[in-house]
Amino acid sequence: MTALEVFLIAPVVCIILYTFVLRRSPRNLPPGPTPLPVVGNLLDFSGSTPLYKDFLKYKDKYGDIVRLVLGPLQNVILVFGHKAIHKALIEQGNDFKYRPTSLFIIKKLFHGKGITFGNGDAHQKLRKFTLVALKDFGVGKKSLEERIQDEARIVAEELESYGGQPRDIRKTLQRAVANIIAGIIYGTRLDYGDPEFIRLIQNIDTIFTVVSARLPENFFPFLAYLPNSKARTVFNAFDDMSRYARKRIKEHRATFNPDNIRDFVDLYLKAEEHEDEEEVDEENMFRVIVDLFDVGTDTTSTTLAWAILYLMTNPDVQEKCQKEIKENVGSGRAVSLSDKEQLQYLDATIKETLRLACIAPLVPPHTVLEDTQFEGYTIPKESTILFHLNSVLTDPNIWETPEEFHPERFLTEEGKKKEKEFLIPFSIGPRSCLGKHLAMMELFLFLGNMLQRFTFKIPPGCPTPSVERVHTGITCQPHPYHVCVVPN
Numbered sequence: 213m214t215a216l217e218v219f220l221i222a223p224v225v226c227i228i229l230y231t232f233v234l235r236r237s238p239r240n241l242p243p244g245p246t247p248l249p250v251v252g253n254l255l256d257f258s259g260s261t262p263l264y265k266d267f268l269k270y271k272d273k274y275g276d277i278v279r280l281v282l283g284p285l286q287n288v289i290l291v292f293g294h295k296a297i298h299k300a301l302i303e304q305g306n307d308f309k310y311r312p313t314s315l316f317i318i319k320k321l322f323h324g325k326g327i328t329f330g331n332g333d334a335h336q337k338l339r340k341f342t343l344v345a346l347k348d349f350g351v352g353k354k355s356l357e358e359r360i361q362d363e364a365r366i367v368a369e370e371l372e373s374y375g376g377q378p379r380d381i382r383k384t385l386q387r388a389v390a391n392i393i394a395g396i397i398y399g400t401r402l403d404y405g406d407p408e409f410i411r412l413i414q415n416i417d418t419i420f421t422v423v424s425a426r427l428p429e430n431f432f433p434f435l436a437y438l439p440n441s442k443a444r445t446v447f448n449a450f451d452d453m454s455r456y457a458r459k460r461i462k463e464h465r466a467t468f469n470p471d472n473i474r475d476f477v478d479l480y481l482k483a484e485e486h487e488d489e490e491e492v493d494e495e496n497m498f499r500v501i502v503d504l505f506d507v508g509t510d511t512t513s514t515t516l517a518w519a520i521l522y523l524m525t526n527p528d529v530q531e532k533c534q535k536e537i538k539e540n541v542g543s544g545r546a547v548s549l550s551d552k553e554q555l556q557y558l559d560a561t562i563k564e565t566l567r568l569a570c571i572a573p574l575v576p577p578h579t580v581l582e583d584t585q586f587e588g589y590t591i592p593k594e595s596t597i598l599f600h601l602n603s604v605l606t607d608p609n610i611w612e613t614p615e616e617f618h619p620e621r622f623l624t625e626e627g628k629k630k631e632k633e634f635l636i637p638f639s640i641g642p643r644s645c646l647g648k649h650l651a652m653m654e655l656f657l658f659l660g661n662m663l664q665r666f667t668f669k670i671p672p673g674c675p676t677p678s679v680e681r682v683h684t685g686i687t688c689q690p691h692p693y694h695v696c697v698v699p700n
């Protein structure tokens with residue numbers, strides 16, 4: 213079929229499907245804006261406003277559960293606020309724990325395999341295997357804590373080499389965090405200047421800044437075959453990541469010794485030898501690796517970039533963190549996990565960063581396998597369900613002055629830890645973040661060790677950088693900014 217024929221036929225097919233879907237939609241759907249034929253509500257948010265903000269306007273108008281139709285076919289359900297999100301992900305967690313497989317980009321990238329977009333028994337087993345492997349950081353020669361401290365030292369050398377001059381340090385943060393994952397998975401770190409490493413990080417950037425619920429290719433797959441399709445850049449980046457993972461697995465296979473387990477890949481190869489379950493195969497192993505490498509790098513390094521931005525724009529907070537480190541750790545040794553109880557202000561600063569930056573404002577899509585009753589509405593089976601975490605993390609009914617950076621909200625008057633059940637940046641329920649403990653460990657050790665040695669300052673003569681969130685893809689990024697990293 214020629215491209216012209218595709219163009220002529222596709223809209224007709226869409227209209228027929230649209231009519232079909234409307235007719236078979238269950239009654240009692242959640243409220244929402246009226247969809248147009250073919251495009252549904254897609255045109256409502258094709259502008260430059262961050263998508264999570266665009267979605268918030270529906271909450272004001274329709275309440276905590278809203279139905280949209282994106283493209284000709286796709287029911288999209290938005291869930292806002294702690295009460296409704298908790299009800300779905302905890303009380304009805306078994307109904308809502310699935311990931312959709314109908315969105316074109318997800319289907320093409322993940323084929324329903326791996327952890328992030330797998331489902332059913334296979335997902336459960338891979339998740340359990342990976343959680344145990346991540347917990348058992350005895351894998352490899354060095355403990356995870358030592359690895360992060362080593363990497364923090366290398367980052368410090370790199371930052372020192374900038375000589376206090378204004379720099380965009382985001383790439384350095386990405387490489388540091390990617391190296392922690394690389395160490396867990398492949399047992400080795402990569403050099404910051406290695407062109408292959410730089411390309412891998414670029415691929416992760418592409419995936420996390422382009423993939424979005426509003427990408428029309430999700431609903432009109434034929435668009436992905438046009439030149440300049442954004443989805444194509446994502447497919448290319450993903451293919452490149454996958455080729456690299458397969459190459460490293462092959463190298464591991466060639467040198468594998470079951471009596472000397474070096475890393476995650478070896479652990480998996482060993483499981484492959486012993487278990488006759490079909491989930492433990494190379495296809496799943498390489499998908500888990502790509503999942504961990506992508507998700508583990510972007511999320512934590514983006515959070516670090518936000519933390520540094522908040523520290524330089526709130527020098528009083530930075531000073532309090534440094535004073536606490538000076539008094540409890542000094543400068544003669546590295547900050548370690550055993551200091552955590554003493555470094556309560558730093559801990560509160562990390563929590564406040566996770567809350568305010570809210571890097572995953574819309575949880576990766578969930579779905580239900582059957583028409584599901586929820587809060588008085590019917591959620592149609594195979595809907596794409598987006599949980600709006602930002603509506604919880606900046607809810608003015610939960611947080612006082614929610615748009616302000618204020619770590620003290622996580623501390624009692626005596627400066628002790630104050631737990632807040634509404635702090636859910638890692639989501640909740642059966643699909644909640646699998647890397648939460650690793651991420652918290654990295655944030656504490658990287659930030660603690662950087663603040664021990666440096667002060668982050670706005671470059672002289674420059675305006676205060678913006679703290680507006682940019683949300684073009686999966687995670688919310690800060691606008692690019694320059695910082696002077698000045699030794700203490």
Ligand code: HEM
Pocket residue numbers: 327328329339503504507508509511512515571572575576637638639640642643644645646647648650651
């Ligand atoms: C600050 C850092 C991080 C944040 C804020 C974060 C947040 C999230 C969120 C919101 C989800 C979606 C949960 C849901 O669908 O209900 C998620 C899932 C996931 N995260 Fe993280 N994450 C972070 C770091 C990491 C790291 C370091 C890793 C890897 C080692 C990781 C691996 C995963 C995986 C594999 C999933 C999918 C879990 C599943 O579907 O079963 N994350 N994360």
